[in-house]
Amino acid sequence: MRPTRPLLSWALAAALAAGPVALSAAPAAAVTGPAVSSGDTTYAYTAQIIVGGHDRGCSGVLVDREWLLTAASCFAADPVASLAVPAGKPQKKTTATIGRTSLTGTAGAVREVVELVPRTDRDVVLARLNRPVTDVTPLALATTAPAAGEELKLAGYGRTKTEWAPLNLHTGTFSVDGTDATTATVTGKDNVAACMGDTGGPLVRTTGGTPQLAALSSRSYQGGCFGIDAEETRTGSIAARVDDLAGWVDSAVGAVRITDYNCDGVEDIAIADPRATVGGDAQAGLVRVVYGGGKGIAEITQDLDWVPGGSEAGDWFGESLATVDYNEDGCTDLVVGTPAEDLGGEAEAGFVQILYGAPGGLGTGALKATHLEQGQGSGSIGASASEAGDRMGDSLAAGTTAAGEPFVVIGVPGESIGTLAEAGMFFYVRGGTSVSVHQDSTGVPGTAEADDRFAGSVAADANHIAIGSPGEAIGTEAEAGAVVVFSHTLNSENRPTARFGLDQSQDTVSGGAEAGDLFGDAVALAPYRPSGAASATESILAVGAPGEDLTIGGADKADTGAAYTFRVTAAGTYSQLAGFSQGTGDDDVSGTAEAGDRFGSALSAVNTAPRAVSTTATMRLAIGIPDEAVDSVANAGAILTLSLLGAPGANDRWLEAGNTAGIPGPPGTNQYLGRSIHFTGTRLYVGMPYGPGTYGALHSLPLANVTAGATAAPITTYQPGQGGLPSAGSRFGLAAR
Template sequence: MRDTPERGSVWCAVITVCTLVGLMTVAAPSSPASAVAACGAGGVDADFNGDGVRDVVVADPEATVGGKQRAGAVTVVYGGTGLGPERFDQDSDEVRGSAQEGAEFGLSLAQADLNGDGCSDLVVGAPYTDVADAQDAGAVHVLYGDPAGLAANASTSYDQGQDGVEGGAESGDLFGYAVAAQRSASRAPYLAVGIPGEDVGSVPDAGAVDYLSGGTWGWVDQDAPGVAGAVEVNDRFGYSLASTPSHLVVGAPGEAIGAETFAGAFWIFGGSLDTAGRPAPLGAPNQESPAVGVAESGDRYSTSIAAVPMPDATGTYKGGSYVVAGSPGEALGDTEEAGSVSVYKVTAAGVVTTVAPGLHQNLTGTAETAERADHFGQQVAAVVQGTTLRVAAGVPGEESGPEHTDKGGVQIFALPPGGGLSDSWIDPGYGIPGEPSPRMYVGVSLGATPDALLVGAPYGRSGAPGAVYAFDWTVASGGAAQHTYEPGAAGIPAGGTAFGAAVR
């Protein structure tokens, strides 16, 4: 049996080592000049209708569609006043193909203006899609933005069974388990697709990334020229992805460091491409390079990754990036799987320095205390406000007692450029609305906007299919959410199963 993430289990997919794991060719419906004029000047992330206001996307990859369980759906909540929320699934007219049981449409999300019309486009991963006879081969869908909303425009879909897409569709590949989309510093758009279950040659589950730019797919794995390391069993290269205009970051939480299996590492790539369409490799940090600790079996470093542009002291962006890596299996002393998060600066050329070698719950003066199986860092999110970096770490294994096992929570850190550290804490019943209950796993789903931290609570609310809460990044411990997104409220379609399992 393949050692890949289990279908339909956002949390269980990573809680144990044994389950770890002109761009587009479709023409826009109007000419580029008229499309840009209609979409506005652009420049606002996740603005799918081009009105200058950021929109929010909430996924329910476990939603039943047309009687097909875990087919998956996404809901777009437009930030302006002109359009109401829209729900998309693979039975929607705007999405190619049809709903497939177990596909988990929406398990991964990304956005960027990929066709240059001024509106953001939405990328949706459905990694458990069957392609021909290949079970769980995976697929990715792109829904194009338009002033009338995503529903007004064409879409396209990709899988490894298509001509031109690198690799071949094989059972358990999980094409689309992670996705990233960006416009580079030179404004060239690209799409990166993680394939953590890909066999490379005869090596099972080594993992790879398909990289689409300028209409050409490039193939990246650890055997590619200049890429550090070597292809190994269970590396899961491409399990996590993040991007800024200067860098693509690829996580491999199954990477072995020496004899330490599932220790984990991540790779940094720049914007220039070689003749095979591959981005330039710039380095591959792990916990021992630069030193932020000791690489140990089961750390699963880079299970989650966030990357944001790094300003200089005046607030000007000059090509650097902050990279945040979660290590949810990290032991703190004798406390197994407590978890930690590391923070780095990366220059445009790829030089890596450490900002914070380890954020965790045993730091002096911080909220909460590390406990066994907290899995701090299972998910991370980050933003820069002014020159202050703010980092959120999901702690889905957090509990306040046996009656609230794995209720979860989120710890938020502020790292000003001059040094120092402050934090706050929210969890169910303490900032997150409602009563705490077992197995809520709050912290498995986080999203970042310039103004808000989005916290998904897809599980554990009795009689409810989940919700997403937007908090100010400067919220005090136990502070209230600014806004709530939930099915059946404020125009959001009712129903679902795990609303908020992914959000951006």
């Protein structure tokens, strides 16, 4: 008996796991039309998708360098019963081949699907790839619905009339019968039909020679497809409309990647308490992870069997943190610095660990941790030696390059270069190996000198790396400070390429190099896309100089502090954009400069829309002022948020405990608000490890709370003794990622 409704073309797949498939010796006439020749790149945006060990086969379409659009039914547990697909990492390993007309060739790219963002109203899901596809042009979405009588071209890797698992992309023409709010009904022409494995394949409209994605193949009667009853001759299909999804796609594709240690699509947060007592060891340190969506709290210490090392008094485990999906599996990995770790009798030699995320949370997958310690492993880290005072991991940065390759930058500011104590260096970890970089490395501006503390601060984005050297002497001015900017392009020594150095003796940098300025004591970077550019290949660099002395209103203010911003081009040139300080009480910059404020001690920057042209609203900077006196309360601390673009004083907002930003108050003596700040794409995390609570706290502020003129929203507070967090600790919130 013929079915009364279209078959689910995705029901194919289980058979693919049964064993080898007999393929025809000669090319067969395909149900979806002729095979596309190996040299034809017209449909290069089409992807073959294999779920699990060939449990299912589907097709898809590249709509962004890192994202496919395909059918949700490809990933549903039982697509006949429900198209519901959990957000986050696919439940089974999924491989996508893009831009390869013949699967026996080498063109295009093979990627792993690491994240799903499903629709709930139709058979559509966005699938993120582990790395961008750089040699295939994505297909743009249509903006009008398929019209009755219109002809669309389907491309897919599904069955043909005679082949179960063809090795070539095939195409066929379909006529539109009609549409509703989310679907279109189509019928194949000249006996063409959508077969098993074509699900998720693009139905393409071409107008004026320009192709557009009008719909995705969803269900089909499969008349004439291999393995279908010969009595079934219908070639009708149901397709999922996508012409109204551009806003949804742009929002998902353009969002800043969230921290997601259990890869479920919900933001998580790791909060360090490096002075916490662990097993009786004072100040051994720990990290507490709060999994979003109410999925529990985990405590990570060096006493866990999957974390290398062991908790010891004074380790300060978690003094620095960074995040990156280092093994490219779709789960965020946590990079933990323990710079106070003693090794082999060498005090504060330090080391770093990468703790891997997994669907069950950090440390629950097959790959649990990578230990990075001088004298162990390969590369420059393995070739070096742990020495007293190195403080490896004192500063950390991590991310992915523009090509999507994960990296970690590890500051070792106490490293001796030859006989030069605390000259400093950093390790660049990428591609499974590491290289060391210091000021005597090829092409690096400056010269290694004692007490430079090169890499005392580090920052990085997809384009550049910024290395602060706050102890750098400029001429005879001790601790005037400097910054060196690198690109991720490797030089002849396989080290990042130095682009330029910055210090305040240069005519292109505001102020003058003076003793104790500490220019570079804090650095931050955010990707920048100027108007007219195709992508964010530039960066905005922020540099803090908390020791800067300023003359305000005719009075000298020692250590009031300042911050400076610079535009860094893809070619490696720079220009200063602005300088920031609090000024007088009646100017347009919030706050009043006072001696000892140490404005610029901490910085955090973010581009909340990295795919779009950058604006004053999307480029954001937070400046920590931890020694700020609020009224008569000494060292209460404050934070200034503003735009990385535009004039100083525009778009700024003042944050102190108890004001409208939402941080609980009142201000307290020696709370040092502003020492711990971290921007994400949706919020600013503010740590208060020095009180007012006994153990410290971390506050999560929505962007509205740190945006000038916006109405503040409720904040989220993480505090020991509340929300399932144990009532214990000492410096909870000193770092958070």
